[in-house]
Amino acid sequence: MIRTPLRPLARILPAREKGENPDAIERENIRRRHAEMQDRARVRAEGRLLVLGLFFLCAFVVVGGRMALMSTSEPAEPVASAPGAAIAMQRADIVDREGRILATNFETHSLYAQPPQMVDPIAAAQGLKQIFPDLDEARMIKDFTGKRKFVWIKKRISPEQQQAVHDLGDPGLLFGPREMRLYPNGRLAAHVLGGAGFGKEGVNAAEVIGVAGIEKQFDDYLRDPANGSTPLTLSLDLTVQAASEQVLAGGMRLMNAKGASSILMDVHTGEVLSVVSLPDFDPNDRPRPLLTGDPSDSPLFNRAVQGVYELGSTFKIFAAAQALDLGLVSPETIIDTSGPMKVGGYPIGEFHGKNYGKLSVKDVIVHSSNRGTGRIALEIGSERQKAFLGALGMFDPTPFEIVEARGAQPLIPKRWTDLSTVTISYGHGLSASPMHLAAAYATIANGGHYVSPTVLKRKGPQYGPRVMSAEAAKEARQMLRAVVTEGTASFGDVEGYSVGGKTGTADKPKPQGGYYDNKVIATFASMFPTNDPKYVLILTLDEPQIHALKEDRRTAGWTAVPVAAEMIRRVAPLLGLRPDVDPQRRAAITLTSSN
Amino acid sequence: MKGIAYVLAALVVFGLAFWAYRENYATQQVLKETRGLQRQIGDAQLRLGVLRAEWAYLNRPERLSELSQINFDRLGLLPLRPDQFGRIDEVSFPPAQDPLLPITNSVDVSTMAADGEGNP
Numbered sequence: 253m254i255r256t257p258l259r260p261l262a263r264i265l266p267a268r269e270k271g272e273n274p275d276a277i278e279r280e281n282i283r284r285r286h287a288e289m290q291d292r293a294r295v296r297a298e299g300r301l302l303v304l305g306l307f308f309l310c311a312f313v314v315v316g317g318r319m320a321l322m323s324t325s326e327p328a329e330p331v332a333s334a335p336g337a338a339i340a341m342q343r344a345d346i347v348d349r350e351g352r353i354l355a356t357n358f359e360t361h362s363l364y365a366q367p368p369q370m371v372d373p374i375a376a377a378q379g380l381k382q383i384f385p386d387l388d389e390a391r392m393i394k395d396f397t398g399k400r401k402f403v404w405i406k407k408r409i410s411p412e413q414q415q416a417v418h419d420l421g422d423p424g425l426l427f428g429p430r431e432m433r434l435y436p437n438g439r440l441a442a443h444v445l446g447g448a449g450f451g452k453e454g455v456n457a458a459e460v461i462g463v464a465g466i467e468k469q470f471d472d473y474l475r476d477p478a479n480g481s482t483p484l485t486l487s488l489d490l491t492v493q494a495a496s497e498q499v500l501a502g503g504m505r506l507m508n509a510k511g512a513s514s515i516l517m518d519v520h521t522g523e524v525l526s527v528v529s530l531p532d533f534d535p536n537d538r539p540r541p542l543l544t545g546d547p548s549d550s551p552l553f554n555r556a557v558q559g560v561y562e563l564g565s566t567f568k569i570f571a572a573a574q575a576l577d578l579g580l581v582s583p584e585t586i587i588d589t590s591g592p593m594k595v596g597g598y599p600i601g602e603f604h605g606k607n608y609g610k611l612s613v614k615d616v617i618v619h620s621s622n623r624g625t626g627r628i629a630l631e632i633g634s635e636r637q638k639a640f641l642g643a644l645g646m647f648d649p650t651p652f653e654i655v656e657a658r659g660a661q662p663l664i665p666k667r668w669t670d671l672s673t674v675t676i677s678y679g680h681g682l683s684a685s686p687m688h689l690a691a692a693y694a695t696i697a698n699g700g701h702y703v704s705p706t707v708l709k710r711k712g713p714q715y716g717p718r719v720m721s722a723e724a725a726k727e728a729r730q731m732l733r734a735v736v737t738e739g740t741a742s743f744g745d746v747e748g749y750s751v752g753g754k755t756g757t758a759d760k761p762k763p764q765g766g767y768y769d770n771k772v773i774a775t776f777a778s779m780f781p782t783n784d785p786k787y788v789l790i791l792t793l794d795e796p797q798i799h800a801l802k803e804d805r806r807t808a809g810w811t812a813v814p815v816a817a818e819m820i821r822r823v824a825p826l827l828g829l830r831p832d833v834d835p836q837r838r839a840a841i842t843l844t845s846s847n
Numbered sequence: 848m849k850g851i852a853y854v855l856a857a858l859v860v861f862g863l864a865f866w867a868y869r870e871n872y873a874t875q876q877v878l879k880e881t882r883g884l885q886r887q888i889g890d891a892q893l894r895l896g897v898l899r900a901e902w903a904y905l906n907r908p909e910r911l912s913e914l915s916q917i918n919f920d921r922l923g924l925l926p927l928r929p930d931q932f933g934r935i936d937e938v939s940f941p942p943a944q945d946p947l948l949p950i951t952n953s954v955d956v957s958t959m960a961a962d963g964e965g966n967p
Contacts, residue, residue, distance in 0.1 A: 342896075353903035357896060436903035494908030495926070748929050822926055831929040 258282060342431055343460050344474045345483035346445065346467075348490045349523075349709050353483075355445055355467070355535075357460075358434040361414050361427040363406040364455065367396045370424030379420040380405065383413055396424075407450065407458075408432055428455045433467075435535045441493050443529045443554040444486070444654055444707060447538035463538070464552070466707060468655040485709045487523035492516065495822045496526040503815030504530055504793065511794035513555035514816075515686055515705075516823065519694040519785050520713040522703035524652070525827070527687075529555040546763075555792065558656045560663055560683040563792075564756030564808075566777040567679035568625045569728055572617050573696060574640045575628045577724035583614040583731060589624040596671035600626050603757075603807075617731045618739035620755065622678045629677030634668045637676070643702060643719045644692040651704045652687050660685045679756055686775070686790045693777050696732070697785035700725040733782040740809040744778060744817045748831025749824050751817070753778025753789075755808035760795070771795050774808035776816045780824065781832065787824075791816040 258281045264274045346355040370376055373396035381389040384406060395403045408430055409417070417425055433448035446465020450458045461475075462468035466486070473479055496514055504512040516526045533539050533551040542550040548559060575581045589608045593600045600623050602608065608621050616624030629637055641647065649660050663683040665672040675681040691705050699722040701715035720728075732752035736744045740755045756775040759767035774793045779785040796811035797804060805811070824831070915924040 352906075353899060356900045356903065358900055359893060359897070434900055434904075436900055437907045438909060440908065491908065494912075498912075746929070821929065825927040825929050825931065830932045 256281060256285070258285075342480060343433065343448075344476075344479045344481075346474075347483045347485055348488045348493075349485065349525075350489065351483075351485070352490045353436060354441060354486065354488070354490070355433060355435050355448075358432045360408050360410065360430050360432045362404070362430045362458070363409050363414075363417060364426055364428060365396060365403045365405055366424050366426060367398070367400055367403065368424070370396055370422055372422065373397050373424075376420060376422040376425060379422075380417070380425075383416045383420075407453075426455075428457075430458055431460055433460055437490070437494075438536070439532050439534050440490070440497065441488055441527075442532045442535045443552075443557070443656075444488065444527060445535050446654065447535040449538075465535075465654045465656065469653050486707050487518075487521075487525060487709045488527070488707065489525045489826075492823050492826050493526040493528070495826060496819055497528050497530075497532075499819040499822050500528050500530055500791070500815065503791075503818065504796075507793055507796035507798055507811045507815065509793040509796040509811070511555055512815075513559070513686055513790075513792045514819065515556050515690045515788075515790045516819075517690045517694055517705055517788045517790075519697040519703065519779065519788050520715075521710045522691070522694065522706050522714050523710050524690075524705055524707055525787070526823070527556045527707075529553070529557075554654075554656050555794065556686050556790075557650070557652055557654060558660050558685065560660055560685050561773045561775075561792070562680050562683050562758040562761070563686070563689055563775050563777075564679040564758030564773070565620045565622075566689060566754045566756035566775050567677065567682070568617055568620060569696065569732060569754050570641065570644065570692065571625050571629045571632065571637070571677040572613055572731060573720055573724050573728040574632055574637065575613070576727050577720040578632065578636070580631050581613045581628065583727050584612050586610050586612055587616055587621075587624045587627055589616065589621045589627070591623060593623045593626065595626065595630075595674045596669055598671055600674060614731050614734055617754065618734050620735075620740050625677045626674035629673050630670065632673075634670065634673040637673055638668055640719070641676070641682070643717070644688075644695055645702060645704070646682065646684055646688055646692065650685065650687045650691060651706070653707050657685075657687065660687070662688060679758060686792050689775070689777055690788050690790045693779060693788045693790065695719050696725050696728045697779040697788055698725075729779070729782050729785065732779065736778075740807070741776060741778075741813045743809065744776065744813040744820075746780070746817050746820045746824070749820055749829065750781040750783055750832060751778050751820060752780070752782035752785075753813075753816070755813060757807045757809075770797075770806070772806045774806065774812040776808050776812040778816055778820070780820055781829070783832075786829065787827065789816055789820060789823075791819065 258278050259274065260277075263277050267274050267277060342357045345353055345357070347353055365376070367373060374393055377389055377392035377396055380392060381387055387405070392403075392405075405425075406413075409427075414427060417427075430450075435442075435445055435447075444465055446467040447463050448460050448467050449463045451461040452459045462471040466484070467474065470484055474484060496516060500512050500514050503509075511530055513529045514526070515524060515528075517524045531551040539551060541547065541552055547553060548555075553559065572581075576583070581587075587610070589602075589611050591599075591601070591607060602622050603620065608615075608619055608624070611619065611621060611624055613624075613628065615621075616628070632640075646662055647664060648662070650657050662685070665676075665681055672681050687705055691703065694703050694705075695701060698713075698715070700718050700720040702717055702719050703714055704716060706714075729752055732754055733750065734752075735741050735754055736751050741753055744751050744753055754777055756773075756777065758773045758775070759769065760771040760773055761767055772795065774796050776791045777788070778791075779788045791812050793808075793812050793815070797806050798811060799805070800810060915922060918924075
């Protein structure tokens with residue numbers, strides 16, 4: 253670049269000669285030079301701005317283009333990251349406390365038809381009829397030859413049936429994959445598991461949703477893909493459950509009962525180890541609910557959790573325990589149980605019109621005296637009785653985690669009169685489910701803490717608020733033991749397990765009011781071993797009746813108690829409970845050969 | 848000097864381009880393998896699920912009790928009874944190390960005539 257001199261002699265000299273100021277020339281030149289520099293700087297800055305603008309344009313175009321591409325492209329899972337996450341898209345398993353499978357999934361296929369693609373609709377319908385005898389051939393022919401473009405034929409078919417349909421060779425018969433819920437143990441724990449069905453259905457997949465029991469209660473958990481590989485662990489024990497079901501089914505048949513239920517519960521954790529309700533059903537093929545008649549006659553009805561019954565004399569121990577807790581009585585306090593006794597104008601009688609005279613509180617429980625318990629309850633008063641039963645959870649549905657438990661609202665009198673106080677003290681006028689009774693007996697068994705029954709596996713004791721003192725609970729346990737050793741539940745003594753419990757025989761209410769005089773609910777509420785209770789067993793038989801010692805017998809002592817004893821005998825060793833007896837003598841040997 | 852720098856820069860660009868090209872194909876290859884492996888894992892898990900279900904089905908208590916009844920002659924299995932619990936002091940110490948004497952005059956024994964006290 254040629255620099256122009258600021259003071260060119262060629263101009264300075266003539267200017268000096270003319271007497272002009274040569275500095276003006278220099279200033280003029282400096283101005284010009286500055287103007288030139290400004291021009292250059294502006295051009296450069298403009299250029300830079302342009303480049304920057306272009307860069308931003310490109311950047312925005314790239315970002316925008318990428319966004320447009322991403323929004324229009326099909327979603328795809330990242331292939332390289334998170335191994336395994338892409339696979340577990342099925343419903344979580346349900347396992348028992350030892351990890352044995354109670355519910356799992358199975359791949360099957362559904363069968364549908366697209367009639368426009370069919371080659372020979374009539375032959376296809378005939379072939380299908382041979383494979384699936386329950387299908388209606390005439391209807392299929394109508395569907396296949398009509399205007400329909402899509403027909404569901406079967407929701408679930410087995411691999412053999414699939415092969416047979418393949419062999420028909422009709423291109424209009426198509427299969428869609430189906431995930432199906434499988435309960436490999438069949439009827440075992442059917443009422444707890446409930447069952448599952450299909451929700452929204454498409455050709456390529458169908459939603460599996462829980463329809464009852466724990467499947468419905470924990471539907472969100474089980475369906476969450478994040479839990480696909482973490483099964484839901486229940487507190488049930490498969491072997492104990494199976495043994496209980498076997499014993500109860502046998503007992504129900506022997507005692508000619510219409511239904512039966514049993515609950516085995518850990519008194520410290522509230523874990524339910526087995527809960528049985530008979531008759532039961534197969535959750536793989538869940539029957540339809542009854543549309544007519546009494547829903548409690550359906551095998552779907554869970555007697556242990558859903559059924560609310562007047563549980564009879566099993567309630568007597570609550571009055572005794574509360575009186576002990578309040579310090580109103582001691583086990584030896586004498587109560588006058590002689591009649592007649594009238595409360596609110598109603599006479600209070602004893603079983604078979606007996607009269608026990610003066611009894612100690614312990615003997616009131618041992619002989620199951622209605623009047624004795626009633627007098628104790630009157631001493632406690634209705635307010636305190638109500639608060640106590642409330643603390644035992646008798647007024648609300650149990651927190652047992654299956655969906656049916658929410659509906660088991662106990663029936664309590666609207667007005668809690670003195671008569672209610674007396675009748676409720678011996679278990680009439682208040683209906684609760686066997687599960688309520690199990691929780692209340694667990695409170696006595698564990699030393700006075702409420703525990704909420706649960707079907708989920710827990711770790712360690714789960715004591716709730718204290719309901720009664722440990723001392724009162726201990727004395728109540730001794731009374732329950734005495735019921736077995738010398739009272740109404742003498743068939744319940746299992747050698748080595750120190751069973752304690754209370755029988756209860758309640759007349760069944762007629763639907764139209766009043767009570768049947770030949771239909772009862774027999775209950776045995778027991779705990780074992782009484783010196784350090786670990787388990788509570790509630791066993792209920794619906795309408796039992798046996799003929800023994802020349803008499804028809806329905807009371808719990810003759811019906812429910814022997815079944816419960818057999819159940820304890822079977823189940824306690826499975827629970828790892830060591831009997832408190834001398835071990836069997838070793839077999840003696842005898843010489844039989846003569847040499 | 849400048850010329851050499853240009854040439855070197857061009858060579859670096861070539862080199863990087865070649866490297867990127869190879870990495871691209873290597874990545875695609877790995878992704879393909881990953882997909883294949885994940886499909887295999889999925890199939891294996893499916894098979895595992897079926898096997899677990901089958902195991903549970905074959906081990907269902909109902910079937911086991913039937914089998915134990917069918918094979919009662921051979922196995923003699925009965926439900927566990929409370930009196931089958933033993934105590935640790937009932938377990939005898941292992942026999943001393945002296946060699947067993949040969950059995951020369953064997954006798955048959957039976958528990959039939961025992962009176963329960965251990966006396967013949």
